[in-house]
Amino acid sequence: MGMVAAEMSEEASDDYEEITEPQKSSEDGKNRSKTWKRSNKIVNTATLFVGDNEQLALKGSQIAIKVDGIRARVLIDCFFYNDNDQQLEGTFKMRLPQGASPYYFAFGESILLDGDKRKDSIPFIDQEALVFSEEKIREMRSNSWSVPKVARVVEKEKAAFAYGQTVRRRVDPALAEWAGADVYNCKVYPLMPNKLHRIVIGYDVNLTAIDDDWVYNFSIPKVDCPLVLDVEVAKIKEVSFKITPDIKMQSEKSTETFRMVNPKEEEIEIRYQDSKNIALQSPKIEGQPSYFASSITPVLPPSSKVEISDNAIIALDVSLSSNPDKFNVWLQLTEAILVNNPNTIKKFTVMLFNIETFWWKKELVENTPENVKAFLEYAHQIALEGASDINFALSTISNAEWTKNTSNTIFLMSDGADTWGESDAYKMAGHLTNNERVFAYNTGMSGTSLSTLNHLTRSSGGALFSVTGEDEIQKVSTAFATVPWRIDQISIPDTQDILIAGRPDYIYEGQRLLITGRGTISKGTKVHLEVSQNNSMKEIEMEINTSIDSELTSRVYGQIATGILEEFDYVTEKKSIAYAKHFKIPGKTCSLLMLDTEEDYNAYNIRATEDAYVVASTTVQETLLVVLKDIKELLGSSKNTFKQWIEHLANTDGMDFTIPASLEILVDKTPEANFSIIQKELECASIYKKEIPTQFSDSLLQPKLNYDVVSEEANRRLEKYGASDALKVISSLVEKNPGNTVLARDVGFTALDWGLNEQAYYLFKRVLTTRPYEPQTYQAIAKSLANIENYELSLLYYEIAITAKWDPRFGEFRRIVALEYLNLLGQIKDRANFALATYATSRYKTLRSEFKEEYADLMLVISWNTDNTDIDLHVVEPTGEECYYQNNTTKIGGYMTADVTQGYGPEMYILQDAKKGEYEVKVKYFASNRNRTSTRTKVYATIYKNWGKKNESARTKVITLEDNKEMHNILTVVID
Structure with a gap:
């Protein structure tokens, strides 16, 4: 695995399974690069938990794959048998490939096929009957699926509330929530006793660009049950494709297909060879809008060396998600960047982070082979565990004494999945105050948050480079050192609303652009790109080499459009939701929800809306022209974000909340600084692998962490080292299960108990984002803020908690929290430095009159x-x-x-x-x-x-x- 692997100590190689070096194939006379070979294949593996550790047995799975040029659609049927004698709720978990977008989710009881007497027989579908459109999926399974329910895309908060309320009535909902980068938690109910249940999930994903090829790698799940895999590959004129392993194909007019039964292979690869500038076009349907999608690689004029800081700070992610695959990539990249740029990078240092931050050297050292080797030897000793706090990492860099008076280039070696601390990308970017440029790297591995990486690199004038295999490391290691070209305009005849995935401002040599928009393109269509560098402007023209009709095209546009709108949070929320619902894009703003009947949907005010009209009447580009003018003032202010959030609460299901005039005034009078919670630096004593029990290290590499094993290790470190070390251990549970509100509350309570209040605050805040109708979270946040003496913000949360009217199931919540609040007011009302002292005194008197208990x-x-x-x-x-x-x-x-x-x-x-x-x-x-x-x-x-x-x-x-x-x-x- 290159120089890094050669220099790994024997101890290190025992502890971490390496990424196997990509092999080259030359059957056609060309060496063709491959993507990283992952050591821990959990992508596409389905599990159905009915407790902390209890799972229902997977009895069979059928996977259908459709590959169209630059896009693939995957449909997975999973059959689970409930051998318990009780009705259960299940959590269906699946790690999706990077950038995958679920479009279909359905659940129901499976029924016996004609003549089959076995109670858990698996009704696989004939290869000839496979379909991928939502309209046909259910129809093709009608004879073996009893009253299945199909999920709808619904606003996230509304979906979570409706699900919770329906489960309490013990009827039939299911909920699929976005839980972070490429992670979906899908709850299903009811799982009837001694019955076979069918869960069908479908998703779309982009192929990977490797040199001049488009490659689709599908990890075949390892299962102890029957597995059928069907693949359909679109034929593209003038483009050949290759399947690995070599499988006999059945040729049709426009596709080639094959079936694998109980395959022993770990992966299949579909590669379109020498396939530059492929375009997808939505089929022409009368009365329906047309969409296109394509990937282009502009041929840029030569660039000179860029004038950037000769000081480099490597921000290295040592969280559990880096263990072990990504970490080895980060180290190879780090070595290549330092070794290949000795004249550009004169000095460097490395900051390592998970929920804590620590420095290899608290100084900038000379970029010499000896220092690079010394760092690599140090890095291989580090234990990879805990959650990822990118915001705190950037804050640490900006506040370090040895970086304050220098201009630095930051290389962010992370997947961008911020599972801990502040998750607002605008606040993260706010730490980049010393003209730092951030460069990051997309490995193509699951769990990567491209939205975070794109925002940080774009807002700092840096770039996000693709490095999907070892062959690309040397090339991308020097790319940052050339002057980029600014993208001024992109145009295509007879199209509109042209969008570029990731919304990059700059482009580097060899960088591909995934573009989409409304309209029609075909073979020979010219794409015009205007770029500028310093005072030089260039026009670049590219030609679409080939185009195919594909039903997958509209969701390429929908996914990119929704993602761009979601970047701007509450500013564009209404449009984000409309686009997400229309194109069926669950994610940051919407979830997949299924209820029992149409009456159930109506009961929660989930009705058909004019989303198609919103999409047809507006474009993303028009929206961007409006919001980009004032976006920094809007989203860069924590106070403005809080204001918009409490206005949103007034329309939240499950709570009756009207903003009192007094609360509006309180927010205005609260200083801006109080809305940003600055975390205290955690000082952990245990950072090396040798300090961690082997049994625990081994458990971290398992697909599912054992709660008891993690808790035992946390207690051991609590006793030996203290609360910071213990919290780092249990934060691994959050890293492994992003979006799990039960775990977030669990760890939040523990952080409160250990006096780590800032950490608790951010955990509870994440819960509040998706569950604003649960009053206890406001109480927990208010308490954590009071403990760090941020009385102003604590007061605001207490006010929301006692002002809103909550579900009667929460008992005497108002009385309990009001007495707690009353006690706080009594302690702070006379503090001279308390900005809201006058209000606190008045509020204490009025609240005091409500209760006899003094x-x-x-x-x-x-x-x-x-x-x-x-x-x-x-x-x-x-x-x-x-x-x-x-x-x-x-x-x-x-x-x-x-x-x-x-x-x-x-x-x-x-x-x-x-x-x-x-x-x-x-x-x-x-x-x-x-x-x-x-x-x-x-x-x-x-x-x-x-x-x-x-x-x-x-x-x-x-x-x-x-x-x-x-x-x-x-x-x-x-x-x-």
Whole structure:
């Protein structure tokens, strides 16, 4: 694997499986590059979890692939058998290839084929009957699929709310949510006992450009069940294609097809050879708009060497997602960049990051072979674990003493998947204040967030380079050192709304552009590109070599258009949603949701809208002309973002919220700085592989992390090193399961308990983004902010929590959170440096009048992290009397709030005048989620002594409930 592999120590090669060096094929007399060979093939592998570790058995799978030029469509049928005697809810998980866009999701019970007596027989479809259009998929399965339900694209918050409410009624919804780069979490319900269930998911994905070829690699999942794979490849005039492995094809008029039954191969490759400038054109249908898509490689005039800083900072991602494949690529790139540019890069240093940041050298060192070798030896000793906090990494670079007074070139060696901390790309780019240019690299591997990488490189005047195989490393390692050409205009006759994927401002030699738009193009169509460099302007003309009609074309446009609109968050949200729904693009703004009946959709105000009209009446280019003028002021301001967010809450399902005039004034009076939470630097002692148990290191390489193994290692490091090290360990769960709100709450509670409040804040904020109708999250955020003394922002979250009207299932939430808020107001209203002191004083008086409790010798509050779960708070008083929901008022004055039976809490026990003695605090695991065989429930308890008094004290306790244990002791409080 090049020089990096040769210099790896024996210890390092034992710990990490390497990416196999790409081989060359020369059957046609040409050497043809290949993409990276991944060591851990989890792409396209389907699992259906019905608990933390319990899965339903996959009984069979049928995969159909359609390849049209530069685009492929994949349709996967998965058959799971529920051999439990209970009805269950399942979480269907699949890691998709990079950039894949799901277009179809359906779920239903499978039925027996005629004459088949086996209860779990697999109804595979004949190869001749395979279809890929949404209209035909269900029809072709009608004889073996009992009343299947097909998902619709719905606004993300509305979809999550409708799903949760429907599950509580124990009827039939399913939900597929975007959970980060190329990760979809799909919830399905109900999985009927002793029945075979069919889940069908379809997605589109671009082929990979390798030299002059277009290549599609499909990783064949390793399964212990029957597997049928069908492939259809479009014939393209004047372009040949090759299938690896060599398979006999059945030739049709416009396609070639083949079938593989229980293939032993790990991968198939379809390669269109010498296929420059292929274009896709949507089929001509009367009354329907036309779309096109193509990839072009402009031939640019020669460029001179660029004048950039001769100081390089390598920002190296050492999170779990880099382990091991991407990390080896990052090291090869780093070595090539330093070795191949000695006259451009005079000095360098390396900052490594996951949820923490640490430097190889806290100085810039000379770019010499000795220093490069020393860094590589150091890098191979680093343990790859934890989540990725790109925002904090960039902040660390901008604030380092040895970088402040220098201009630096930043090489971001990361997949851009920001699973931790601040996720706003505009805020990330805001750290680039010293004229830093950011260069990043797209490996083509799953889990890459191109939107983040594109934004950071574009906004800094850098570039995102493609490096999909080892052969490209040497070429791209020097590309940054030439002057790029600015893209001024692109035009094509008889077309409009021409869009370039990633919206690049600059182009480098050899860089491909994926373009799409409205209109018609064909073989011979000329693409005109105007570029400029310094004061020189050039016109470049490219010709479309060949064009094919493809039903996949419109979603190429839809995916790129929706992605561009989603970049601008709330500014273009309405249009983003309209485009996403029209082109069926689930992602940042929309999810796939299926409900039981049309009446169910209507109940949640999910109705047909005029999305087609919105798309037809507007173009993305027209929208960009308007929003780009003021975008930095709008999205660059955390305060403006907060304002728009609370306005959005007024129209959110599941909560009744009207913004009071007082809250609007409070937001205006709150300083801008309070809306940006600056994280404290975590100082972890354990960063080397030799410090980590082998069993745990091995577990990190598994497709699914074991919660118990991770928790055990976190507890070990907590005891040995402290909270920062322990949090890094459990953040691996978040990295592996982005978008999982149960885990985010779980880890957030733990971070709060360990005093890492800034980390907790960002975890809860991610939950709030998709679940704004759950009031406990506002309380948790307000508490974490109060703990770091950001009282202004804490006050705003408390105000939302007590102003909104919540679902009755949340019990006496307002009373509990108001008492907590009242206590905070009493502590801060007289602080001279508190910007909102006048309001706090007034609010304290009005809120104080609502409650008789002015103090309490003992107050206990619990919340938990799982929905549809009944946790009961029990307090055994010194008299022996037990206070709980069936005995909520005791003889000595103890009071228990209403029982919350459907999840999250909170529940509170309060005793104003406590009798001396011991109070045993317990929680009863009354009922877990009945639709899961098991699930982790973590309880967060706050215990106040002398609440409301000058000598008030508080402590927190977090416990994980065991499924087989009904009553759990939290602690004993002594009142003396």
